[in-house]
Amino acid sequence: MLTDRERQRIEAETRLYPHPRAAVPEALKIVQDHRGWVPDEAVKEIAELLGLSPTTVDSTATFYNMILRERAGRxxxxxxxxxxxxxxxxxxxxxxxxxxxxxxxxxxxxxxxxxxxxxxxxxxxxxxxxxxxxxxxxxxxxxxxxxxxxxxxx
Ligand code: FES
Missing domain, CATH: 3.40.30.10 (Glutaredoxin)
Incomplete structure (x- = not known):
């Protein structure tokens, strides 16, 4: 589940863009900042928050090689x-x-x-x-x- 802080940061970021889809990379980076990686559950919650499909968010996550979709080292x-x-x-x-x-x-x-x-x-x-x-x-x-x-x- 997205934390309150993650949700607040994503919502603030979303307000900077004309379309929520443009905020997806930043939303993924925010979750990664907090957790070190981006689990499936967070992809679904970002999608829900931005009114997008999980597939749309996941395709962005897999496009950027600096977004980690598996747990990583420290x-x-x-x-x-x-x-x-x-x-x-x-x-x-x-x-x-x-x-x-x-x-x-x-x-x-x-x-x-x-x-x-x-x-x-x-x-x-x-x-x-x-x-x-x-x-x-x-x-x-x-x-x-x-x-x-x-x-x-x-
Ligand atoms: S090719 Fe540009 S930093 Fe390696």
Whole structure:
């Protein structure tokens, strides 16, 4: 069930748009801010609140790869696999992260600390290769820099 705070934030966001459908991405982000992911039940409740079908809300949720439809780790790592990052070392960094965390892309560590996901361009091409953890962008990555960054997260 949507909490009062989630409902209030979604309603406030909806008032900013001419059509409730335009508020769906923000509504999904609000739920994810509060819970760390967006469960099926929340998709249905957002749909009901905005007067849309659950399919409409779900299709938006699945379109945006930064909306998580499954429970994830405490910290979400998005590693960019787009062109600038690809040509500046993406594969080496992805393999390093997978080895360090002992998971494959798309998985969560056994201790629930990190989930590792691919991302399209993070808008940080001038500092490629790049990754984002919990909304914080890290660029000019090397395996050593990744180790330093990971140590900052409990
Ligand atoms: S291609 Fe990776 S940040 Fe743009």
């Amino acid at each position: 910290h979400i790592i998005f590693i960019c696999d787009n062109v600038s990052c690809w040509v500046t070392g993406y594969e080496v960094l992805r393999d390093h992260l997978c080895r360090r965390l002992d998971i494959a892309l798309g998985e969560t560590t056994a201790d629930g600390r990190f989930t590792l996901l691919p991302a399209a361009c993070l808008g940080e091409c001038d500092r490629a290769p790049a990754m984002m953890i919990d909304g914080e962008i890290y660029g000019n990555l090397t395996p050593e820099r990744i180790d330093e960054v990971l140590a900052q997260y409990d």
